[in-house]
Amino acid sequence: KWEACLKVIKDNIPLQAFKTWFSPIVPVKLDGDVLNIQVPSHFFYEWLEEHYVGLLKKVIKKELGPDGRLEYSIVMERNTPNSTPYTVKMPTSGNSSLKNKPVSVPLMVGEDHIRNPFVIPGLKKIDVNSNLNPSYSFENFVEGDCNRLARSAGYAVAKNPGGTAFNPLLIYGGVGLGKTHLANAIGIEIKNNFPNKTVLYVSSEKFVHQFIDAIGNNTSNDFVHFYQMMDVLIIDDVQFFSGKEKSQDVFFHIFNHLHQNGKQIILTADKAPVDIHGIEQRLLSRMKWGLSADLQAPELETRIAILEKKMYGNGIELSREVVEYLAYSINSNVREIEGALNSLIAQASLNKKAITLDLAKQMIDKFVKNTAKEVSIEYIQKVVCDYFDIEIEILKSKTRKREIVQARQIAMFFSKKMTKSSLANIGAHCGGKDHATVLHACRTVTNLSETDKRFKSYLTDLEKKLAIQ
Ligand code: ADP
Numbered sequence: 001k002w003e004a005c006l007k008v009i010k011d012n013i014p015l016q017a018f019k020t021w022f023s024p025i026v027p028v029k030l031d032g033d034v035l036n037i038q039v040p041s042h043f044f045y046e047w048l049e050e051h052y053v054g055l056l057k058k059v060i061k062k063e064l065g066p067d068g069r070l071e072y073s074i075v076m077e078r079n080t081p082n083s084t085p086y087t088v089k090m091p092t093s094g095n096s097s098l099k100n101k102p103v104s105v106p107l108m109v110g111e112d113h114i115r116n117p118f119v120i121p122g123l124k125k126i127d128v129n130s131n132l133n134p135s136y137s138f139e140n141f142v143e144g145d146c147n148r149l150a151r152s153a154g155y156a157v158a159k160n161p162g163g164t165a166f167n168p169l170l171i172y173g174g175v176g177l178g179k180t181h182l183a184n185a186i187g188i189e190i191k192n193n194f195p196n197k198t199v200l201y202v203s204s205e206k207f208v209h210q211f212i213d214a215i216g217n218n219t220s221n222d223f224v225h226f227y228q229m230m231d232v233l234i235i236d237d238v239q240f241f242s243g244k245e246k247s248q249d250v251f252f253h254i255f256n257h258l259h260q261n262g263k264q265i266i267l268t269a270d271k272a273p274v275d276i277h278g279i280e281q282r283l284l285s286r287m288k289w290g291l292s293a294d295l296q297a298p299e300l301e302t303r304i305a306i307l308e309k310k311m312y313g314n315g316i317e318l319s320r321e322v323v324e325y326l327a328y329s330i331n332s333n334v335r336e337i338e339g340a341l342n343s344l345i346a347q348a349s350l351n352k353k354a355i356t357l358d359l360a361k362q363m364i365d366k367f368v369k370n371t372a373k374e375v376s377i378e379y380i381q382k383v384v385c386d387y388f389d390i391e392i393e394i395l396k397s398k399t400r401k402r403e404i405v406q407a408r409q410i411a412m413f414f415s416k417k418m419t420k421s422s423l424a425n426i427g428a429h430c431g432g433k434d435h436a437t438v439l440h441a442c443r444t445v446t447n448l449s450e451t452d453k454r455f456k457s458y459l460t461d462l463e464k465k466l467a468i469q
């Protein structure tokens with residue numbers, strides 16, 4: 001019967017909501033018209049009653065007939081001795097008394113004592129759904145120079161939550177660089193190390209929406225209490241709090257309470273705290289109390305390692321040149337690298353073709369067009385080095401040998417022309433030159449191409465090779 005109810009519910013609410021609020025429910029027994037379901041926490045029960053009562057009523061009546069009723073069993077904290085689930089009946093189900101009066105008082109929404117369920121004696125801890133994504137683990141997170149500090153700080157926090165100087169731990173960086181992944185990994189690791197700790201992952205957006213709902217329902221105290229009960233609170237994308245003063249206020253109080261009680265706070269943001277605007281000074285300064293660690297765009301080796309890890313995870317094999325091509329061509333962020341790999345796999349299996357370099361080129365081309373059509377400096381360097389048959393290390397060195405200088409200048413020229421990188425960044429990739437040197441190189445190449453036919457032909461050749469047609 002419950003299965004049938006679930007089916008209807010699933011069709012009527014967003015998938016994420018269904019996963020969060022209905023997947024964890026366990027049907028216990030069906031006793032005549034009364035269906036007993038087990039929910040993980042009191043909060044959970046309240047949430048269902050507040051948000052889904054109408055829908056639940058409908059499906060229960062549909063499946064169990066007009067007298068159908070729902071009864072909840074609430075799981076108490078695992079560590080409480082003799083923890084028996086207690087039961088509440090669905091408040092909307094009329095006044096008929098319950099058959100086997102369950103342990104503890106039947107609680108009814110609307111009665112005062114349920115306004116703050118967190119003061120129920122004996123209910124010291126709650127069993128919340130941590131909301132962690134199990135695939136975002138440390139094992140699946142590739143370490144590289146780009147993320148070493150953030151990763152190791154996160155790992156330290158997971159060993160000793162609330163007990164390190166990294167409180168809060170703020171992880172920041174651009175889109176697709178792994179903030180959400182790393183934040184989840186820390187949460188998962190804490191859960192592994194300390195199964196009894198209450199860990200909650202929530203996006204700032206969800207936090208804000210919950211808070212707005214709580215205000216509307218006059219339950220903002222419950223909201224605050226709920227968050228103050230966490231041992232570990234992970235809030236993703238705090239830049240979303242910008243300009244939302246009330247949410248910032250409530251978060252400020254939660255933050256203080258948790259911090260004072262030695263609870264761990266983990267935050268992520270898309271920029272460094274100094275660059276986040278629209279956040280109150282007092283909150284911003286607290287965000288900086290612990291450690292702010294940034295995630296950089298992954299360097300080539302890390303991109304290759306990520307691709308290899310992904311391939312391995314998916315049980316597929318790609319030739320080294322395909323992997324390198326992918327890693328060379330897509331340098332912006334990890335999400336795009338994954339996206340490209342996935343489309344490539346899909347393409348190949350759809351057309352039953354082997355994943356050759358050519359296929360990869362065609363595919364990446366389309367893929368890159370849809371995002372940022374940009375080759376990387378590294379790719380340009382590789383093509384130039386292949387063309388002139390020199391080692392990439394030598395190109396990047398400080399050597400002043402004529403042919404090398406020329407190749408280096410050409411690489412700089414194409415980097416300037418084909419990427420959005422700054423002159424300084426291009427210089428840094430070409431043996432630590434400054435921006436003036438890069439500018440000079442570009443001018444030299446332009447001048448030479450106008451006067452030297454042979455040189456001009458090099459450029460034309462290279463342009464063809466570099467063009468992602
Ligand atoms: P952000 O939250 O910074 O926008 P995400 O954490 O959502 O980025 O990461 C985007 C994708 O890239 C995810 O699928 C994530 O698993 C993957 N990813 C990011 N960094 C790494 C890494 N170092 N190793 C493996 N996968 C990563």
Ligand code: MG
Pocket residue numbers: 179180181236
């Ligand atoms: Mg994210």
